[in-house]
Amino acid sequence: MVFSSTTFLFAFLPLVLITYFIVPRVLKNAVLLVFSLVFYAWGEPVYVLLMLASITVAYVTGIFADKKRKPGCEKTAFIFMLLAVIWNIGLLLFFKYADFFILNANSLFNTGFKLLGLTLPIGISFYSFQTLSYVIDVYRGEVRSQKNFLNLATYVTLFPQLIAGPIVRYQTIEDQLNYRRESLSQFSRGIKRFAVGLGKKVILANNIGALFAEISAASQSELSVVSSWLGILAYTFQIYFDFSGYSDMAIGLGKMFGFDFLENFNYPYISRSITEFWRRWHISLSTWFRDYVYIPLGGNRRGIARQCLNIMIVWFLTGFWHGANWNFICWGLYFGIILLCEKLFLGKALKKVPAVIQHIYSLLLIIVGWGIFAYEDTSALIQNFKNLFGFGGLEFFNDKAFFWLANYAVTFIALIIASTPLFRKLGEKLTLKAPVLYGCILEPAAAALLLIVSAAYLAGNSFNPFLYFRF
Structure with a gap:
């Protein structure tokens, strides 16, 4: 089940909200846990057991990792923290990467090992990172272990962020699990945020995603250099509005239930460098790798050579986290190399050129990066880059490119x-100049309109992919 579905909007969400707000406070976490398990089991009933096993492992190892605070128990605490690392990384290696390793071993060594053909558990990359960060934070002494299994299970399974994040750290909502207080104003903000996210996903991402799907499926004879760039531009917008829209919906849903999740996107396409882009894009993932990989490796404390190595390790892992395919690894290393260049010499040079040049530089590299990310098939990836840079034997511009450009011109402007x-700055100005008009009339009316239009799109359009669902 995904948020941008009629089943979720008109059945699941109303039912969970009604149940949540009529039960006494002592039962609210139990209600969230039950509905979250139903939400997950809707698509993968068997893998609910796997997720519950991960929660159990986190619960037990977290309690023992907390013993580091007691003299003489440091070794025991370390062993249980290490067990949590082995369990979570082992899960990812087995379910997400086993066939990748087998396939490449067969290709490299001419062996005939049979692929496992396992279905990837939905959201495993997200909840594995959450349970892992919880145990590590307990071991570090940053939080105390959670003795209430129900509360820990609620944290891990919380359906607003279960499938595609943001990656919510336990320390962020530790107090909220027990002491949150829902309010009408917070619920109202949650609905508005959810409406914005749903509009991003359904109205913007789905519409421009249809163009990318059409261009990707077109024959080589139909394409041109311009249409190839239109395709990858379409994907650039699709993945942003798809994923940031889902994050907005998750944050909005969290607010409805009294939780405050941290932001996951901050207008990444206005960046003036790739370094800035990765401070604005998928913030929870970047922060996770910084805190649990980059800094433990030594960060920038062991000289420039070691820092460069640490950066490349982090970006190799960032790419590999996104999928068991070479294009994701190349995508991660691509950004790692650019970030290294900006850190070593390019960053200083960028600051000396006009802002518009910085924007063009950043956007071009970002778009090329999404060109790597979009195609898991190596031959399709290579062919697309040939087409983009004029080596595919295509015309520069043709009638089909004109047709796509004309049909989607307004959509591109809106994107x-x-x-x-x-819009955010306009809202801030209206809040200052006409707070009652904006807060009581314009903003609620805009949210209601987004919900109505999004629901109409969902009812009349079967094209509703979710790109980060596979991660």
Whole structure:
């Protein structure tokens, strides 16, 4: 089940909200846990057991990792923290990467090992990182272990962020698990945020995603250099509005139930460097790798050579986290190399050129990066880059490119505007100048309109992919 579905919007969400707000406070976490398990089991009933096993492992290892605070128990605490690392990384290696390793071993050594053909558990990359960060934080002494299994299970399974994040750290919502207080104003903010996210996903991402799907499926004879760039531009917007829309919906849903999740996106396409881009894109993932990989490896404390190595390790793992395919690894290393260049010499040079040049530089590299990310098939990836840079034997411009450009021109304009903080700044100005008009009439009316239009799109359009569902 995904948020942008009629089943979720008109059946699951109303039912969970009604149940949640009529039960006494002592039962609210239990209600969230039960409905979250139903939400997950909707698509993968068997793998609910795997997730419950991960929660149990986190619960037990967290309690023992907490013993580091007691003299003489440091070794025991370390062993249980290490067990949590082995369990979570082992799960990912087995379910997500086993066939990748087998396939490459067969290709490299000419062996004939049979692929396992396992279905990837939905959201395993996210909840594995959450349970792992919980135990590590307990071991570090940053939080105390959670003695209430129900509360820990609620944290891990919380359906707003279960499938595709943001990656919520336990320390962020530790107090909220027990002491949150829902309010009408917070619920209202949650609905508005959810409406914005749903509009991003259904109205913007789905529409431009249809263009990328059409261009990707077109024959080589139908394409041109311009249409190839239109395709990858479409994907650039699709993945942003798809994923940031889902994060907005998750944050909005969290607010409805009294939780405050941290932001996951901050207008990444207005960045003036790739370094800035990765401070604005998928913030929870970047922060996770910084805190649990980069800094433990030594960060920037062991000289420039070691720092460069640490950066490349982090970006190799970042790419590999996204999928068991070479294009994701190349995508991670691609950004790692650019970030190294910016850190060593390019960053200083960028600051000396006009802002518009910085924007063009960043956007071009970001778009090329999504060109690597979009195609898991190596031959399709290579062919697309040939087409993009004029080596595919294509015309520069043709009638089909004109047709796509004309049909989606308005959509592209809307996407460009929505990628900037223009609407947010306009809302802030209206809040100052006409708070009652904006807060009581315009903002609720806009949210209601987004919900109605999004629901209409869902009812009349079967094209509703979710790109981060596979991660």
